[in-house]
Amino acid sequence: MERIPILRMGPFLLITIQVDMHDKLAMQLQDDVTERISDWGSSGVLIDISSLEIVDSFIGRMLANIAAMSRVLGAETVVVGMQPAVAITLVELGMSLPGVRTALNVESGMELLNASFGRSQIGTMHDSSEA
Amino acid sequence: MSKLGEIISRNEERIRADWINDMGKSIQRADLISKVELEEQTRSLLSAIAKGASSDQSDDITGPQWNAARELLQDISSSRARQGFTPSETATFVLSLKQPLFMVIRQELSKNQEEMFAVVWTATQLLDKLALLTTESYTATREELISRQQQELLELSTPVVKLWDGILALPIIGTLDSARTQVVMEELLQTVVATNSKFAIIDITGVPTVDTLVAQHLLKTITAARLMGAECIISGVRPQIAQTIVHLGINLEDVITKAKLSDAFALALHRSGRGVVRLAPGAAQGSGGSSTRRDD
Amino acid sequence: MTVAKRELLPLQTSSDVVVARQKVRQWAIELRFSLIDQTKLVTAASELARNALDHGQGGQMTIEVVNGAARSGLRLTFEDHGPGIPDIEMALKDGYTTGAGMGLGLGGSKRLVNDFFIESETGKGTKITVVRWK
Numbered sequence: 001m002e003r004i005p006i007l008r009m010g011p012f013l014l015i016t017i018q019v020d021m022h023d024k025l026a027m028q029l030q031d032d033v034t035e036r037i038s039d040w041g042s043s044g045v046l047i048d049i050s051s052l053e054i055v056d057s058f059i060g061r062m063l064a065n066i067a068a069m070s071r072v073l074g075a076e077t078v079v080v081g082m083q084p085a086v087a088i089t090l091v092e093l094g095m096s097l098p099g100v101r102t103a104l105n106v107e108s109g110m111e112l113l114n115a116s117f118g119r120s121q122i123g124t125m126h127d128s129s130e131a
Numbered sequence: 132m133s134k135l136g137e138i139i140s141r142n143e144e145r146i147r148a149d150w151i152n153d154m155g156k157s158i159q160r161a162d163l164i165s166k167v168e169l170e171e172q173t174r175s176l177l178s179a180i181a182k183g184a185s186s187d188q189s190d191d192i193t194g195p196q197w198n199a200a201r202e203l204l205q206d207i208s209s210s211r212a213r214q215g216f217t218p219s220e221t222a223t224f225v226l227s228l229k230q231p232l233f234m235v236i237r238q239e240l241s242k243n244q245e246e247m248f249a250v251v252w253t254a255t256q257l258l259d260k261l262a263l264l265t266t267e268s269y270t271a272t273r274e275e276l277i278s279r280q281q282q283e284l285l286e287l288s289t290p291v292v293k294l295w296d297g298i299l300a301l302p303i304i305g306t307l308d309s310a311r312t313q314v315v316m317e318e319l320l321q322t323v324v325a326t327n328s329k330f331a332i333i334d335i336t337g338v339p340t341v342d343t344l345v346a347q348h349l350l351k352t353i354t355a356a357r358l359m360g361a362e363c364i365i366s367g368v369r370p371q372i373a374q375t376i377v378h379l380g381i382n383l384e385d386v387i388t389k390a391k392l393s394d395a396f397a398l399a400l401h402r403s404g405r406g407v408v409r410l411a412p413g414a415a416q417g418s419g420g421s422s423t424r425r426d427d
Numbered sequence: 428m429t430v431a432k433r434e435l436l437p438l439q440t441s442s443d444v445v446v447a448r449q450k451v452r453q454w455a456i457e458l459r460f461s462l463i464d465q466t467k468l469v470t471a472a473s474e475l476a477r478n479a480l481d482h483g484q485g486g487q488m489t490i491e492v493v494n495g496a497a498r499s500g501l502r503l504t505f506e507d508h509g510p511g512i513p514d515i516e517m518a519l520k521d522g523y524t525t526g527a528g529m530g531l532g533l534g535g536s537k538r539l540v541n542d543f544f545i546e547s548e549t550g551k552g553t554k555i556t557v558v559r560w561k
Contacts, residue, residue, distance in 0.1 A: 020445050023441040057532055080360060082360070083324075087355040089539065092535070093536075094534070267496075
């Protein structure tokens with residue numbers, strides 16, 4: 001089954017969601033993220049949703065779940081790039097995603113993650129074959 | 132009731148010619164519509180009416196047999212509204228078809244007074260309904276125009292201003308209702324993305340009253356901005372507004388508010404790791420001295 | 428009110444939900460809805476389609492282009508033959524849920540559309556019709 005790819009960027013995970021996800025794919029992503037954090041000891045998760053044109057309550061809950069589960073595993077999550085139309089619709093829907101940190105783009109998201117861990121350097125890209 | 136339809140079809144050209152002739156200069160409005168266009172309108176309309184009147188739904192103009200006639204009338208009505216005709220002029224245009232039509236009916240049925248009256252009655256009812264249709268269309272077109280103008284006015288009245296790199300300001304003047312909030316929100320958020328701004332200062336000095344509804348609208352905007360990764364600061368909170376907010380029990384705990392726009396700006400600068408410094412004395416422009424002008 | 432175009436889509440799997448919302452997006456674009464209005468309608472469709480699937484045990488969505496006196500819009504009807512909703516008023520309140528997670532789907536969707544009609548009978552099923560006008 002297709003999965004959303006999770007890239008490793010040093011201590012952080014980068015997830016770019018570009019497809020219109022069906023529910024099973026979203027659930028798979030939740031599972032995969034928690035496993036990766038566990039495997040690689042990641043301390044931060046960056047979820048880039050700048051390509052998502054729709055975020056409904058299911059996806060919203062997925063994001064909130066990922067943030068909550070990651071926190072339990074010791075990692076901070078930042079959701080970046082939410083489109084204006086999506087933000088306005090989510091608010092109208094009644095979702096404000098408390099407990100989910102947000103940033104305008106991947107760059108600011110990284111700054112946020114680095115700041116929470118007192119790092120001064122931004123992580124570099126590794127491919128997942130590196131142990 | 133296809134008698135009417137028959138009569139019209141048989142005498143179409145003649146009715147049309149008489150219609151235009153009888154119209155009189157005042158309805159023709161040669162200043163607004165060309166002769167060619169007028170002939171075209173009368174021809175297609177009469178033909179559509181003949182078709183509808185000949186069908187088995189000759190007296191129900193909402194039925195499918197009258198679709199062509201209705202659409203045509205709506206088009207004619209809309210284009211005349213845009214050309215500057217009054218709704219009465221357009222309705223009269225349709226009603227003036229009565230005279231030539233009745234003349235022809237009288238001629239065809241002169242031997243049968245009963246039938247003549249019945250057909251005339253059908254014709255007059257039909258044309259009255261069609262004329263009313265044009266006034267409805269007219270109103271709809273005008274309302275569409277008004278709402279479009281309202282929209283444009285809304286967009287013009289809430290400019291988003293860039294105060295500094297990454298800091299936007301949105302001075303709101305006037306009342307904030309849900310239609311306006313929508314437009315304001317969209318513009319602000321789109322500008323946030325376009326300018327990569329982490330801070331948006333919403334100045335409400337020019338907002339006369341803040342009630343629960345206005346507060347809700349502001350909170351929606353702030354929440355949406357937050358979801359995108361930008362922080363909103365509300366400035367221009369006047370003492371009366373502060374009191375109203377507290378009395379109404381509006382919860383602004385998570386929102387940063389400042390009395391003055393300048394305070395909000397200073398805060399945003401500080402939060403983005405910047406400050407304003409005083410230059411060495413004499414370095415300020417216009418203070419005399421030997422500073423040379425640099426061409427940057 | 429006349430219906431200019433109509434299509435029926437099944438809602439039996441989670442992929443069907445994706446197909447349904449993509450169809451709504453496509454028609455909304457054709458009707459030249461603004462981006463915000465498109466997003467609101469597609470999101471509402473996603474919520475309601477998922478409801479029909481998860482709580483209604485599967486159903487169908489009918490999508491129609493409707494023309495009123497002076498306006499046109501998109502009408503979506505979600506029907507299922509599931510258990511039905513026992514207390515509609517309660518279900519429309521934010522935060523109501525029978526399953527896991529936040530139950531914002533129904534009440535939230537209502538805010539995203541212009542017209543919202545719901546009929547439901549326990550044991551028979553649910554039918555929700557929403558319209559977004561241009």
